[in-house]
Amino acid sequence: MPDIFVGSSKPKTEEKKAFGFLTAFAVRPFHIRYEAQEKDEKIVLFLRRHFFTNVGWIIATFCLALVPIFAFSFFPFEFVPLSFRFIGLIAWYLLTFAFAFERFLSWFFNINIVTDRRIIDVNFPSILYKDISECKLDNIQDVSSKIGGFARSFLNYGDVLIQTAGTLPELSFEAIPLPDKAAEIINDLIAEEEGEL
Amino acid sequence: MTPFEQFIRNLTFGSFNPWVLIKILFVIGFGLYLAFAAIVIRQVKIMSEVIEGLFVWPLKIFGWAHLAFAVFVFFLSLTIL
Numbered sequence: 712m713p714d715i716f717v718g719s720s721k722p723k724t725e726e727k728k729a730f731g732f733l734t735a736f737a738v739r740p741f742h743i744r745y746e747a748q749e750k751d752e753k754i755v756l757f758l759r760r761h762f763f764t765n766v767g768w769i770i771a772t773f774c775l776a777l778v779p780i781f782a783f784s785f786f787p788f789e790f791v792p793l794s795f796r797f798i799g800l801i802a803w804y805l806l807t808f809a810f811a812f813e814r815f816l817s818w819f820f821n822i823n824i825v826t827d828r829r830i831i832d833v834n835f836p837s838i839l840y841k842d843i844s845e846c847k848l849d850n851i852q853d854v855s856s857k858i859g860g861f862a863r864s865f866l867n868y869g870d871v872l873i874q875t876a877g878t879l880p881e882l883s884f885e886a887i888p889l890p891d892k893a894a895e896i897i898n899d900l901i902a903e904e905e906g907e908l
Numbered sequence: 909m910t911p912f913e914q915f916i917r918n919l920t921f922g923s924f925n926p927w928v929l930i931k932i933l934f935v936i937g938f939g940l941y942l943a944f945a946a947i948v949i950r951q952v953k954i955m956s957e958v959i960e961g962l963f964v965w966p967l968k969i970f971g972w973a974h975l976a977f978a979v980f981v982f983f984l985s986l987t988i989l
Contacts, residue, residue: 732963743961790913792927794988798934801981805941812948812970819967820955833958838944838951843958 735759736888738896745824745831756825756896760818760886761868768814775807813838823884825897828904830873832882848904850876854897856890873897931989938982945971945978 730740737743737757745754779800782788788796817835824831830851834842851873858869869890873882887893949971956964 732966740961743959746958746960795927795930795934798981798985798989801984802934802937805978805981808974809941809944812974816948816952816955816967819962820959822959824959835951835955838947841954841958 730757733762735761736893743824745826748826749828753827754824755827755900756823756893758823758825758884758887758893760821761866761888763862763866763868764886765814765818768811772807772811772814775810776804779803823887825893825900827900830882830897832884844880844882846873846875846882848901851897851901852876854894854901856894858890871897927989931985934985934989935982938978938985942975942978942982945975949975 730737730742734740735758739753739755740757743754743757748754791799816838820833820835822833824833827848829845829847831843831845834844836842853874854871855874856869856871858864858867863869863886866888868886868888871884871887871890871894873884875881884890884893949968952964952967952971956962956967
């Protein structure tokens with residue numbers, strides 16, 4: 712007789728998920744490597760902000776793309792030579808594209824990684840800055856998750872706050888999908904780490 | 909004629925043509941934009957080195973296409989304006 716009510720024998724941290732171009736939550740992504748990753752170190756969690764956090768700039772880009780259509784219909788700019796109107800239009804759409812591309816890159820490369828030894832927060836606040844902070848698992852004192860607001864509750868994304876010991880700054884994973892699950896996995900890893908010591 | 913059109917027309921006095929000034933500003937702007945497009949490519953490269961294994965090839969293609977278009981627009985502004 713098959714065992715219907717027997718749970719999976721695999722620990723939670725052993726799950727694997729498909730990894731795509733826009734993946735925001737992946738457990739044990741096997742083909743991802745962090746530049747300072749040690750040989751026997753394994754990435755357990757790969758996190759990004761939920762894709763819904765991009766909706767604001769996507770709508771803004773759409774509105775910016777429509778501006779010339781409305782502008783030319785209400786104000787024909789007949790006193791402006793045709794060549795200047797044409798180049799001005801191209802300049803507008805280039806700037807709109809630059810805005811959207813920069814916002815997308817910022818989302819795409821703002822990554823949080825949890826390995827079996829440490830937590831890494833990779834931030835690219837703008838196209839010219841890079842900020843990487845990391846913390847060893849044995850320096851973590853508390854991990855908590857927080858979901859608040861309509862969109863966050865509906866789509867199940869929120870923040871994970873990681874309190875660290877000593878002078879290390881507090882790490883936070885902002886607007887990540889499944890924050891409860893992420894906090895649970897980090898807590899499991901900390902427990903495993905403490906068990907090894 | 910609207911007040912703004914009148915203002916633009918009033919700027920044209922003697923041999924001075926305000927569109928020359930606007931052309932210079934456009935060319936400077938597109939020159940700066942070229943630098944930005946080049947920085948984007950470099951940043952995508954640096955970012956993809958921090959985390960290896962991400963699907964960055966679409967971003968690289970976009971980055972290079974963006975730079976090529978910025979170069980094209982820069983030369984277009986020099987020729988047609």
